[in-house]
Amino acid sequence: MPQRDLQIVMLAIVTLACATSVKAQSSYGIGRAATPAEIAGWNIDIDRDGHNLPPGSGSVSHGREMFDQQCASCHGAKGEGGVGDRLVGGQGTIATPKPVRTVGSYWPYAPTLFDYIRRAMPQNAPQSLGNDDVYAVSAYILNLNGLLPADATLDARTLAAIRMPNRNMFVSDPRPDVKNPACMAGC
């Protein structure tokens, strides 16, 4: 094969290889665009700062009514726990041999309460509560934990502003943290 033809063939091979590589890394053309309305309907994530909290509000007193109807059968009349987790109390116990982990004693961020109640509670009918009701139940649970006055009303701004007592107690993963010398004989 003449030198010039060989160069053309080589160029073609290199070009083809590049084209294949770029195509593989960019797109398979699989899937369709998600519309803003579709995303808004499914994205119910609330982060620790309260981003994406919806409009609406709920009072502690309305929350008490909702809690009695929707939550007390599993979590106890005053959030003392039952089939469902204990929600109230335990502050000051976390560093003791018998820690009581509740919303008030352990949860680091208040907006998580709204996120979790809306997505997963009540267990027998998740995503059935309206946003006002979720604010109200959140308000009542915070009130039971002494973190919100009895006459308070909660909305996106006030919920995000609450500082939980245990907020600063979370640390990153230091593992591996336990060493075994792996003795083989005479141990």
Place this chain on the structure above:
Amino acid sequence: MTEPVDIQNDGVVTSRRRFLRKGAIVGGVVLAGSFAGGEALGAAANADNLPPNVPDWMKTPGDAMGSQPYGAPSPFEKSVVKNISNNLPQYLSASGRTPLQDLDGIITPNGLFYERHHGGVPTIDPAQHRLMLHGLVEKPLIFTMEDIRRFPSQSRIYFLECSGNPTYKKPYGKTASDLVGLLSCAEWTGVSLKLVLQEAGLRPDAKWVVAEGADSAALTRSIPIEKCLDDAMLAYSQNGERLRPQQGYPLRLLLPGFEGNMNVKWLRRLRVAAEPTYSREETSKYTDLMPDGSAREFTFVMECKSIILRPSGGQRLDTSGFHEISGIAWSGRGKIRRVDVSVDDGRSWQEAELQEPVLTRALTRFRLPWHWDGQTAVIQSRAIDETGYAQPTLTELLGVRGDNSFYHNNAIWPWRIAADGEVTNAAA
């Protein structure tokens, strides 16, 4: 049923075929009666089927083709089922354990794979299931299951383990399943998550991916982008067949070596973000409380661990003499490098044989030949992974973490063998 053409008009064969069918039906009725209780089976066994006699099951044809279109284990194995406590506070948010001590090899049968769910097991029509990918991406996308299966596929063998397996407090379990049965291993088939993320295009500030399940808990966990671009998979099949509903049908996240809870089942949404979402699961649960009141968050990796399954708690050695010690080892950080076994209550250790191939972030089977002298003995195994990390003792773990940290207990578990051969948990 399709009949072979060459015997279609053979009167003798047809007659015999009719007999076979009738026999199969009668046999089915008899079986249903016999297997209602295990004792009936045991009583049916007698010396008539032992040498020099010809066993009954050779004197009559067996079940006809088609009697079990899917297939099930032998009725004599019906006690090998998931280990599910009968006094759980509730069964919607609950777990069921793999009967590890009854299994061989490294692959967990799909029906015995451990389960943990937080809002029951949803029944999802794959035609109506969608995966949404949005957030810090160039093109937010929606995929059908058919779309997902069009991507280049891969199959990998990985273990999956619940992070609370077991907890740090007594009472400790009686059997291997009680102790570490929230552990299973399968061959997973799916698509590399990296490919799917590239399809949407990641923005420069993409640091986390928040995954959400389509169960009634809408379970949500945040995964660092490094893992998502490394070995993370979107899995739709397990051990060759589509995922079981209990394992996330039709689609689940698979994060090799990371705690089970993050491997979100019934996966419906991936939101690419700059920060974790700090969901309930990754703040109030799945954080590790230390004695000083601090709590470790985002404790993802399941550290190196092993356990002897034969002999193990609940079993009995019928005779002294040769017994193979066999167990499993695994590490979320990679491959198992070595497993040491002690048969003298930890005074000395010897290296066990590892069954090849040793795969990264999969169960590894180890074995050690052993002659039991009929005396009381304490046996235990200690795994070391390719990072050089050695599985700690429970005392070493408790010394650093206390007993309230709940998750990531990877302690060595010793078994006591009594002189009568009964095997019990030596740490209980």
